[in-house]
Every structure is written in structure tokens, then in C-alpha cells.
Amino acid sequence: MIAARSSWRIILAALLAAFALAVPSLARAEPLTIRIGFASIGVDNRPFAGGDTLAVAHAEGYVQRALQADPDVKVEWYFFKGAGPAVNEAIANGQLDFALQGDLPSIIGRASGLKTKILAATGAHAPTYLAVAEGSSIKGVKDLRGRKVSIFRGTNNHLAVVKILAANGLTERDLQVLNMDTATTNAALASRDIEAAFGNFPLISLAEQKKAAIVYSTKGDDRGLERQCALLVTEAFERAHPDLVAKVVKALVEAARWSSDETNRDALIAVWAKSGTPASVFRYDLADQDLRYRNAPIVDPFFVEQYRVQAKQAKAFGLIRRDVDVTGWFEPRYVDQAVRELGLERYWERFGPDGKPLGS
Structure with a gap:
């Protein structure tokens, strides 16, 4: 009886194995969804962003095309009105794999x-x-002492503002700071409920409507006052799917190459304008900047140094409570591989930690 049962088990196992080979779809892996988040959202909650190369990779389908050979992989894009803090929360809750995030x-x-x-x-x-x-007596950063000023705390504008103030002999304590998001800032500035605001291209739109005036820009100032943004991936996703990470990054590099071509300046602005922000705003934002400089995807010594310095400054200025070590945080092998495969080794200029071109 025992021998008979064993024989039936062997036969049943053989039948199941043969069935699995005959119907390979039963053994196919579960579909994978890559979740990519933006620390921004378009006007009236449009699912588009502007001002960076990932926005181009999204709007022009670079990432989707890069994954065409992977039918079981799809991409979902998320846009966060709450900017950087909301993206951090989504990452912490396991809701994102990649993210566009400020420094x-x-x-x-x-x-x-x-x-x-x-x-x-x-x-x-x-x-x-x-x-x-409009009509304010404030002519520059030094005139902000004691004034009511909007700063969107926790965003990459925030750290840039702290550095700008320090370069002008001020701290946040010297101002009457109000923490406001972009929409609230624009409304408050237009109604004169605040006297000034720090921010990025949405302020340009307000100035074009004659509801505000831009009196300072970091363009042409110290490189160290610029804002940095990066594409992040969770460590768990990178360990599990390095092949997919490579494809996403290569798609980003291709989008960056297109976005860095001066002959595409108007087309680039049109793509960013899908976010609902007027093209004239992006034209102003890009004025006096070389596209190769603005849209370079490479992780050079300057880029790494900015994060190292800013981590220290964030602690010194009380924006974080503990030291942050950036060692091991950067994983440039994917972007370096993409640059090599696309023959772009000398396309973007690399800068040293001091902001000077390497080799100069």
C-alpha cells in the first residue's frame, strides 16, 4: 500500500511538472509597477511638472520607451502638492521607488x-x-531685516534661502518668517499681506502680472547659493532591480541630452509649459543660463560637495537635529554607464568641489 501511494505521488508530481511546462504563463512573475514621484505638481493639479529633466523624461515618454521590452513592468507617476516633505512621507510609507527631490x-x-x-x-x-x-521699498536681500517674508520650509528653496541670508549678514531670526506653500505665498504677496517671498519660477509669473517685483536672483552669484535636485531611488528597489534602475537612469540621461541642446530651447520650454506655468516664465528662468550647465545629469565633485556642505549647514542652522554623513549616499555608476553608452563623456562640463571646471 505504501509503495502504491509513493508511485501515485511520483506520477502526480510528474504530471504537474509537465503541465507547468505546457502552460508557461502560470509560472510568469507578477507584474511590477515602478512608482516615481515629483516634489511638485502642475497648475490646477495637472499631472505635469516643469523646470527639470525628469519632467521631460515623463512628458515625452522617455522612461516608458526604455521599458518597452519589459511588458510586465509599468510606470506610475505621482505629483505632490506638499513638495519635498510629502515625498519623504511617501518614501517612508513605502509608496515610492524613485523620486525627484530637492537637496x-x-x-x-x-x-x-x-x-x-x-x-x-x-x-x-x-x-x-x-x-x-509691487512698489515696495525693499531693493535687495539686506533690506529684509524685520520684514514679513514667506519661506516654504522643508523644501530645497529653504536651505538656499538660509545660505542667501547668511551671505548677506542675516538669519531667519532677523525676519518675520511665515511658512507658506507656493499658492498661499502668491496670494499673500499679491494682497500685500506679506512684504517679500523667496521661491523659484512661480514668483516670475506673479511678477509678469505686475503683482510683485523680483529684486534678487542667485543667477550670476556664488555657485554655492544654487539649488540642487536629484533623482533618488530607494535602497530596497535598487538592490532588487538594478537592471531597471539602469534603464530609468539612461532614459533620464537621454532626456537631459535633449534638454541641454540649445536648438531645443523653445521646445524644452513648451514641454515644461504643459505644467500650466506660462512659457514666458520658463523663458525668464532659463535666461542667462547655458542649457548644458542647467540640465547636466552628471554627479560630479561639485554636486557631491554641495550636499556634504549643505548637510552641515542644515544642522548648523537648526533645520535638522543630527549630523548627516553623505558617504555612500551617491550611486553614480548608473549615470556614468549611461553617459558612456550614449557617447557623452565630454558633453557636460564637470566641476570640482570648489565650483571651478575640472582641468582648468
Whole structure:
């Protein structure tokens, strides 16, 4: 009886194995969804962003095309009105695999224990603006002492503002700071409920409507005052799917190459304008900046040094409570591989820790 049962088990196992071979779809892996988040959202909650190369990779389908050979892989894009802090929360809750994130939110996330890797730059040299109410007597940063000023805390504008103030002999304590998001800032500045605001391209739109005036920009100032943004990936996703990480990063590099071509300047602005922000705003934002400089995806010594310095500054300025070590945080092998495969080794200029071109 025991022998008979064993024989039936052997036969049943053989039948199941043969059935699995005959119907391979039963053994196919579960579909995988790559979740990519933006620390921004378009006007009226449009699912588009502007001002960086990941926005181009999204709007023009670079990432989707890179994954065409992977039918079981799809991509979902998420846009966060709450900017960097909301993206950090989504990463902490396991809701994102990749994210476009500014320097300070990334540093705050690392200080809080988020396990991420910085893969590539997506806005390594972005400017910050100071706008004031129309007709204001404020002519520059030094005039802000004692004034009511909006700063969107926790965003990469925040750390840039702290550095700008320090360069002008001021701290946040010298101002009457109000923590406001972009929409609230624009409304308050237009109604003169505040006297000034720091921010990026949405302030340009307000100035074009004659509801504010821009009196300062970091363009042409110290490189160290620029804002940095990067593409992040969670450590768990990078360990599990390095092949997919390579494809996403290569798609970003292809988008960055297109976005860095001066012949595409108008087309680039049109893509960013899908976010609902007027093309004239992006034209102003890109003025006096070389596209190769603005849109370089490479992780060079300057980029790494900015995060190292800013991590220290964030602690010194009380924006985080603990030291943040950036050692091991950057994973440039994917972007370097993509640059080599696309023959772009000499396309983007690399800068040293001091902001000077390497080899100069």
C-alpha cells in the first residue's frame, strides 16, 4: 500500500511538472509597477511638472520607451502638492521607488533614516528668487531685516534661502518668517499681506502680472547659493532591480541630452509649459543660463560637495537635529554607464568641489 501511494505521488508530481511546462504563463512573475514621484505638481493639479529633466523624461515618454521590452513592468507617476516633505512621507510609507527631490528634503529624509541612493542630478544649478510686493521699498536681500517674508520650509528653496541670508549678514531670526506653500505665498504677496517671498519660477509669473517685483536672483552669484535636485531611488528597489534602475537612469540621461541642446530651447520650454506655468516664465528662468550647465545629469565633485556642505549647514542652522554623513549616499555608476553608452563623456562640463571646471 505504501509503495502504491509513493508511485501515485511520483506520477502526480510528474504530471504537474509537465503541465507547468505546457502552460508557461502560470509560472510568469507578477507584474511590477515602478512608482516615481515629483516634489511638485502642475497648475490646477495637472499631472505635469516643469523646470527639470525628469519632467521631460515623463512628458515625452522617455522612461516608458526604455521599458518597452519589459511588458510586465509599468510606470506610475505621482505629483505632490506638499513638495519635498510629502515625498519623504511617501518614501517612508513605502509608496515610492524613485523620486525627484530637492537637496534639503533629501537631507532631512536621510537624517530621519530614509534609505535612498542619489542616482543623478535633475537640476544641479537651479536659481532662487526674491520677490517683493509691487512698489515696495525693499531693493535687495539686506533690506529684509524685520520684514514679513514667506519661506516654504522643508523644501530645497529653504536651505538656499538660509545660505542667501547668511551671505548677506542675516538669519531667519532677523525676519518675520511665515511658512507658506507656493499658492498661499502668491496670494499673500499679491494682497500685500506679506512684504517679500523667496521661491523659484512661480514668483516670475506673479511678477509678469505686475503683482510683485523680483529684486534678487542667485543667477550670476556664488555657485554655492544654487539649488540642487536629484533623482533618488530607494535602497530596497535598487538592490532588487538594478537592471531597471539602469534603464530609468539612461532614459533620464537621454532626456537631459535633449534638454541641454540649445536648438531645443523653445521646445524644452513648451514641454515644461504643459505644467500650466506660462512659457514666458520658463523663458525668464532659463535666461542667462547655458542649457548644458542647467540640465547636466552628471554627479560630479561639485554636486557631491554641495550636499556634504549643505548637510552641515542644515544642522548648523537648526533645520535638522543630527549630523548627516553623505558617504555612500551617491550611486553614480548608473549615470556614468549611461553617459558612456550614449557617447557623452565630454558633453557636460564637470566641476570640482570648489565650483571651478575640472582641468582648468
